[in-house]
Amino acid sequence: MSKADMQISCSEMVVPPHILALQPYQPGLSVEEIKQRFGLEKVINLASTENPLGVSPLALERTQQALVGMSRYPAGGLILRNKLAELFGLKVENVIADAGSEGIMANIVRTFLCDHDEVLTTEAAFQGFQVLARSRGVAYRTVPYKDWKYDLPVLADAISPRTKLIYLANPNNPTGSFFTRQAFEQFHRRVPERVLIILDEAYYEFAMVEPSYPDSMHYRFDNVITLRTFSKVYGLAAARIGYGFAHEDLISVLLKVKLPFEPSGVAEAAALGALEDREFMLRTVANNAKGLAYLNRNLREMGMQVAPSAANFVMLVFADSGRAQGAFEGLLRRGVIVRPLGATGLPHCLRVSVGTPEENEFFIEALDRVRQEMEMHSYAAVD
Numbered sequence: 001m002s003k004a005d006m007q008i009s010c011s012e013m014v015v016p017p018h019i020l021a022l023q024p025y026q027p028g029l030s031v032e033e034i035k036q037r038f039g040l041e042k043v044i045n046l047a048s049t050e051n052p053l054g055v056s057p058l059a060l061e062r063t064q065q066a067l068v069g070m071s072r073y074p075a076g077g078l079i080l081r082n083k084l085a086e087l088f089g090l091k092v093e094n095v096i097a098d099a100g101s102e103g104i105m106a107n108i109v110r111t112f113l114c115d116h117d118e119v120l121t122t123e124a125a126f127q128g129f130q131v132l133a134r135s136r137g138v139a140y141r142t143v144p145y146k147d148w149k150y151d152l153p154v155l156a157d158a159i160s161p162r163t164k165l166i167y168l169a170n171p172n173n174p175t176g177s178f179f180t181r182q183a184f185e186q187f188h189r190r191v192p193e194r195v196l197i198i199l200d201e202a203y204y205e206f207a208m209v210e211p212s213y214p215d216s217m218h219y220r221f222d223n224v225i226t227l228r229t230f231s232k233v234y235g236l237a238a239a240r241i242g243y244g245f246a247h248e249d250l251i252s253v254l255l256k257v258k259l260p261f262e263p264s265g266v267a268e269a270a271a272l273g274a275l276e277d278r279e280f281m282l283r284t285v286a287n288n289a290k291g292l293a294y295l296n297r298n299l300r301e302m303g304m305q306v307a308p309s310a311a312n313f314v315m316l317v318f319a320d321s322g323r324a325q326g327a328f329e330g331l332l333r334r335g336v337i338v339r340p341l342g343a344t345g346l347p348h349c350l351r352v353s354v355g356t357p358e359e360n361e362f363f364i365e366a367l368d369r370v371r372q373e374m375e376m377h378s379y380a381a382v383d
């Protein structure tokens, strides 16, 4: 799109300029696709921060029971909201449930942002949020990472009279890093009350064990909306169900804007089953902690640069985007699908989900081979 096109006012164009500027979302490659492309028998998918243990059996059972009720419209997540309120000691008026935490994020963007507002976050923030904010057509400002973490003091300095919404993911996707309780409290003191903060805790169950992790349920800040999801630790990514906590005044307006029949009744039943299955959740967290330790140890032994992670994935940092792309393609040829991060804004990085112990080993072996091949090629190129 040319600069002249950008200057044409929105009402003169069928598609507004900020929508034309968006890139279509690239879904992860499928295992079947890679098997066929490279003639492989074994392919593993570590691209999408999903649960490597699959779905909680209890969630599956509740889903199957709910299918017979599909002729009825659901009640907008009310049963789940009540359950979550009971679990976390809140009023139901403080809780929202919707089609994924991204569904709630979309409603926050629609509900609170006016045309001249500005959104503030870190560079290369979670891609889902980038798309939602940019598709609203508001100013989108970022500050750089510091050691692959949100630089909260610099973010606070960047708040302007136009800033309406700040997006923080803790732990963060794609870096995996988290900010501490002290850093968050200091930051919050500097945020005016009129500015809303989305505190996206999609990976909080994995980070809870960190003593300095600021579980947002310890706070009752009127301008903070906490978002959580059933997509990760509960293994319900395809069901599309997430939840949020906030002051009742914020939740009540979000409830006005949200689509009345989301989340679906089937997704809600799955979530209720998942909440009952504490054993599955704890097993997932334990598998992740072991897997993270294994990956970090082996990657560092290999001499790879890895961002510090408290989530269910690690981010590998390469010297340049060519090497990251080379490693991505080499891994594909060896049957490992990981996530290139060019679309997020980090073309020299790859994100790798923690898998089962067997998957983690398969990945490490494949990466070691790819790395050796790449070194041989770079020596050949120098020669």
Ligand SMILES: Cc1ncc(COP(=O)(O)O)c(C=O)c1O
Binding pocket: 049, 099, 100, 101, 102, 103, 126, 128, 169, 172, 173, 200, 202, 228, 229, 230, 231, 237, 240, 241, 242
């Ligand atoms: C930080 C972050 N927030 C939100 C989501 C999306 O969660 P959901 O599946 O609940 O929409 C993800 C998924 O990758 C994520 O990484």
